[in-house]
Amino acid sequence: MIPLQFITAFLMLFMGFYAFLYKRNLLKLILALDVIDSGIHLLLISFGYRLEDGTLPTAPIYTGYETLKGTPMVGPIPQALVLTSIVIGVCVLALATALTINAYRHYGSLDINKLRRLRG
Amino acid sequence: MMLPFLIIIPLLGAFSMPIMSLLGEKARNAWAILVSALTLGVASKVFYDVWSTRQLVVYTLGANTPLGKGVNFPIRILWEVDLFGALIALTIAFVGFLAVLYSIEYMKHDTGLDKYYTLILTLELGMLGIVITGDLFNFYVFLEIMSIASYALVAFRNDTWEGIEAGIKYMFVGSLASSFILLGIALLYGQYGTLTMSYLAVKIAQNPTLVGRVALGLLMGGLLFKSGAVPVHMWLSDAHPAAPSSISAMLSGLVIKAGGIYALTRIAFSIYATSINIKTVGWLVIFFGCLTLIVGNAMAVVQTDMKRLFAFSSVGQIGYILLGIGIGLAAYGTKIGDIALAGAIYHTVNHALMKALLFLTAGAVLHEAGTKNLNELSGIAKKMPFTSFAFLVGAAAIVGLPPLNGFASKWLIYESSALYNPFLAAIAVAGTAFCTAAYIRVIFTFFGAPSEAVENAKEPGKAMIVPMLVLITAIIIMGLLPWQINDRIMLPTVDMLKDQLHYVIAVVGGA
Numbered sequence: 001m002i003p004l005q006f007i008t009a010f011l012m013l014f015m016g017f018y019a020f021l022y023k024r025n026l027l028k029l030i031l032a033l034d035v036i037d038s039g040i041h042l043l044l045i046s047f048g049y050r051l052e053d054g055t056l057p058t059a060p061i062y063t064g065y066e067t068l069k070g071t072p073m074v075g076p077i078p079q080a081l082v083l084t085s086i087v088i089g090v091c092v093l094a095l096a097t098a099l100t101i102n103a104y105r106h107y108g109s110l111d112i113n114k115l116r117r118l119r120g
Numbered sequence: 121m122m123l124p125f126l127i128i129i130p131l132l133g134a135f136s137m138p139i140m141s142l143l144g145e146k147a148r149n150a151w152a153i154l155v156s157a158l159t160l161g162v163a164s165k166v167f168y169d170v171w172s173t174r175q176l177v178v179y180t181l182g183a184n185t186p187l188g189k190g191v192n193f194p195i196r197i198l199w200e201v202d203l204f205g206a207l208i209a210l211t212i213a214f215v216g217f218l219a220v221l222y223s224i225e226y227m228k229h230d231t232g233l234d235k236y237y238t239l240i241l242t243l244e245l246g247m248l249g250i251v252i253t254g255d256l257f258n259f260y261v262f263l264e265i266m267s268i269a270s271y272a273l274v275a276f277r278n279d280t281w282e283g284i285e286a287g288i289k290y291m292f293v294g295s296l297a298s299s300f301i302l303l304g305i306a307l308l309y310g311q312y313g314t315l316t317m318s319y320l321a322v323k324i325a326q327n328p329t330l331v332g333r334v335a336l337g338l339l340m341g342g343l344l345f346k347s348g349a350v351p352v353h354m355w356l357s358d359a360h361p362a363a364p365s366s367i368s369a370m371l372s373g374l375v376i377k378a379g380g381i382y383a384l385t386r387i388a389f390s391i392y393a394t395s396i397n398i399k400t401v402g403w404l405v406i407f408f409g410c411l412t413l414i415v416g417n418a419m420a421v422v423q424t425d426m427k428r429l430f431a432f433s434s435v436g437q438i439g440y441i442l443l444g445i446g447i448g449l450a451a452y453g454t455k456i457g458d459i460a461l462a463g464a465i466y467h468t469v470n471h472a473l474m475k476a477l478l479f480l481t482a483g484a485v486l487h488e489a490g491t492k493n494l495n496e497l498s499g500i501a502k503k504m505p506f507t508s509f510a511f512l513v514g515a516a517a518i519v520g521l522p523p524l525n526g527f528a529s530k531w532l533i534y535e536s537s538a539l540y541n542p543f544l545a546a547i548a549v550a551g552t553a554f555c556t557a558a559y560i561r562v563i564f565t566f567f568g569a570p571s572e573a574v575e576n577a578k579e580p581g582k583a584m585i586v587p588m589l590v591l592i593t594a595i596i597i598m599g600l601l602p603w604q605i606n607d608r609i610m611l612p613t614v615d616m617l618k619d620q621l622h623y624v625i626a627v628v629g630g631a
Contacts, residue, residue, distance in 0.1 A: 013303070020296065029292060036299045040306055047310040078309070081257055085302065088264045092295050095268060099275055099288050106281040115285045118358045 005046035012039030026100045026110045030093060037089045041082045048075030122169070123179045123199060125162045126209065126248050129155060134241035141234035149224050152237040156217040159244065163213035167206040174612065176626040177201045178254070194316040194627050200254030202623065203613040204465065208251045208382050211469050214594075215373050215476045216244040218587035223366040225583035226483055230364075236276060243269040243370060247378035254627065256305050256315045263301065263379055267294050267346075270375055274363045286362030293355040297345030304338035307331050317391055318627040321620060325395040333396060339387055340401075347380020349442060350412040353435045357419070360434065361427035361492075365483025368427060372434040373476040377468050381441055385464075388449055390623050402450025409446050410547045413439025417554035421561070426492040427482050429558055430475065433518065436555055437471045440464075443548060444533045447540050453618075456539045461617070462610040463532025470517070470525045470598065477514040477591040481507050484584055489577040494562065499570030503577040508566050510588045515559040517595050520552060525595050528602030 016036030023029060049057060050072070057072040100110065107114050133155030141148040170177055179199040187193050201209070220240060227233060246266025253259045271294060275287025309315055311331040312323040324332050348356035356376070360368050388401060416435030423429035444464025451457035484507045485500060486492045501508035517524035520531070530552070538545035579585070598605060616622075 020292075026288070033292070033295050033299070036296075037302075040299065040303050043303075044306045044309065047306070077315075081309070084257070084261060088261065088268075091268050092264075092291070092298075095271055096288075096291055096295075099271075099284060099291060102275070102278045102284045103288055106284055112288075115288060117281060118285055118289075118362070 003046065005042060005049075009039050009043035009046065012036075012042060015039075024112050026103065026112055029112065030096045030100065033096070034089065034093060037085070041085060044078045044082050044085075048078035050075075121179060122162050122165045123177055123201065123252065126159065126166060126252060127245060129158050129162060130241045130245040130248065133159075134238045134245060137238045137241070138234045141237075145233075148234060148237065152220050152241070153217075153224070155241060156213070156220040156244065159248070160213040160217045163206075163210045163248070166201065167210040170201060170203050170206040171609070171612070174203070174616070176616075176622060177206075178626050194314070194319045197255045197258050198316065198627060199252045199258075200318065200623070200627060201252045203609075203616045204382070204385070205251040207465070207469065207609065207613055208378060209248055211472045212244060212247045212251065212374050212378060215472055216240075216247075216370060218476065218480075218590060219366045219370050222369075222480055222483070222584055222587040223364075225581045226366050226487060227364060230277065232276075236273075239269045239273050239276070240367070240370070243273060243375070247374055250378045251382055254317050256308065256317060256320070258315075259383065260298075260302055260305055263346075263383070264298060266375060266379055267298060270294075270367075270371060273367045274359045274371070276364060276367070282362045286358040290355045290359035293345065293352070297342040300338050300342035300345070304335040304342065307335040307338070311335070316627060317386070318624040321391045321395070321624050322628060324391065328395045332392075336387070336392055336396070336401070340384065340404075343380050343384045343387075344408060347376045347384065347438055347442075348412075348435050349380075349408045349438065350415045350435065351408075353412070353416065356435055357428060357431045360431035361425060365427070365479050365486060368430075368483070369476040369479035372431060372479060373472040376434065376438060377441075377472060381438070381445070381464075381468055385445055385617070388445075389617050390620055393449075393452060393618070393620050398452050399450050402446050402448070402452070404446075405442055405449060406446030406544065409439050409442030409444075410544065411439070412436070412442060413551035414547060414554070415439075417551045417558065420558040421554055423558075424494050426485070426494055426497070426562065427479070429494070429562065430478050430482060433478075433555060433558060434471075434475055436551060437467070437475070437518065439551060440530065440533055440548065441467050441471070443537060443544065447536055447544070448614075451536075451540055456536050458611070458614050458618075459532055460536035460540070461614045462606060463529050463536060465613055465617075466532060466606060466610045467526075467529035470529045470595075473591055473594055473598070474514050474517045474526060477510060477588060477595065478518070480584070480588050480591070481511040481514065484510075484580045484588070485577075487584070488580055489574050494565050496571060497574060498565055498568040500574045500577060501566045502570055503574050504579055506579055506585060507588070510592055511566060512563065513592050513595060515563060517599070519556045519559055523596075523599050525598035525602065527599065528606060532606070 012035055016032045019032035057074045140151040181197045243266060246262050249262030271287055271291040274290050275283045277283045312320055314320055345352045360371050413436050416432050416439055420429050420432035441464045444460045448457045448461030517526040520526045534545055534548055537548055
């Protein structure tokens with residue numbers, strides 16, 4: 001059986017792709033990018049959390065908390081990866097909103113179809 | 121160990137730029153030139169080391185043996201440089217240095233230049249990171265550093281609608297492509313539990329699964345987006361002309377190579393080459409390459425905007441490189457494959473020099489005559505003889521005339537494609553016919569009867585002449601020694617690139 005979090009992650013991915021292809025408002029496109037990114041982050045995070053022999057994994061490294069010998073741990077690497085990826089996502093979002101503000105100043109519209117002056 | 125300084129120097133230089141610009145304009149310009157010159161020095165040293173010893177350079181961030189003495193298990197981030205990476209790094213540092221030098225005069229009238237130099241050095245840093253890394257997630261981080269810096273640089277002149285529109289288009293397409301790449305990396309991690317390229321190669325060879333193939337598809341899709349292959353080249357023809365010319369030279373000459381071609385080649389050859397049926401992948405790349413070289417060159421013929429013409433010509437040249445890499449994959453392990461791959465790598469370096477030169481001349485014309493519309497630029501050769509000469513050299517090199525560097529690399533690609541499948545060679549020659557037509561049109565404009573728009577034009581200043589002169593010299597010298605360069609640099613590069621076993625052993629250990 002496919003775990004629920006994987007299904008959710010791919011659902012988020014397809015929602016994001018749908019919005020990216022069929023929406024025309026620049027802000028909605030930015031949100032679509034963010035939803036795609038979040039879907040991938042969910043996928044990555046859930047790779048670290050696996051059930052082994054029916055036992056739930058515990059937190060990986062936690063001061064003042066001894067892991068029981070033999071209990072599986074949550075993988076720490078995906079969490080580090082997702083943290084990095086979130087930071088990158090924030091940079092892209094900040095730049096995207098800044099460009100959108102500038103586009104509104106020049107074109108007076110947030111419709112992506114109005115941004116059609118470059119041709120050839 | 122010089123390798124870490126390849127990242128440290130531009131990183132330090134980029135983020136100390138706002139502080140240096142407090143000391144005044146001169147200090148800031150000098151600092152930018154100094155930092156990029158030092159980077160060029162380090163890149164030459166790394167290239168020379170790898171070239172003379174033919175050994176991979178491996179650098180680990182953190183402990184060499186995190187699991188204790190003697191255990192060489194790759195659970196750390198590491199950089200791994202072979203001759204291909206070092207060669208592209210040298211090209212990046214060289215063209216980057218010239219672009220910074222050119223910017224000193226070209227960008228003189230703009231404001232916010234401390235941010236400009238920060239971004240240009242960050243762009244260089246991102247590309248250098250891509251070519252030296254040996255870890256997939258580290259590759260993604262550097263790819264995003266490069267991409268974000270280039271989105272911002274395309275939209276740098278935010279008082280014009282042109283830059284903003286191109287920047288927005290570039291940003292949305294580029295971010296979608298990055299998401300594809302991240303999804304591919306996430307799938308690989310989920311399936312194989314590692315991100316180190318060489319260890320991943322072992323894992324995939326042991327157990328080639330469907331997930332691994334889907335991940336390859338996603339990575340290839342994302343990287344073809346980033347390199348501007350044809351069905352998805354629309355962003356390139358908008359973004360590259362709209363950027364300031366020094367940035368156009370870096371985008372067209374370097375960014376699509378480092379973030380697209382290099383990464384594609386590295387993933388195909390160093391991770392997947394022996395574990396899956398590489399021939400199918402090769403034919404896919406050949407298909408996109410042929411499509412790209414026909415459409416790109418044909419679209420270049422009908423442009424009236426000079427920089428837009430050069431951008432479409434870049435699309436066309438990417439087609440040749442993809443064709444070479446595709447034949448290298450499809451004929452993996454044969455002599456034909458080696459020649460094609462050598463041609464593709466050679467053309468990558470050559471195109472970086474030629475297209476940088478062409479965009480710098482376009483920038484000089486735009487700077488002095490105030491327009492890049494070919495219908496208004498008639499007769500500019502009388503007013504700007506040196507720039508026109510530079511353009512002539514670049515155009516002749518990109519078309520592939522014998523005494524210049526483009527000839528050898530294109531010849532290798534034609535030769536190998538004719539040997540592999542004559543139909544492909546016919547397509548490649550047809551692409552060159554379109555390319556020649558496009559550039560002859562510009563030459564006729566340059567040397568035609570003088571028009572009004574060019575009356576006040578004059579030669580640009582020294583800081584713009586010198587980079588063009590250096591590029592012309594490089595093109596002519598490389599053109600005079602084509603087969604020596606091929607035998608001494610390109611073929612060893614191909615050998616090292618194809619030597620997947622050594623790439624793996626250098627990290628995992630054992631024999």
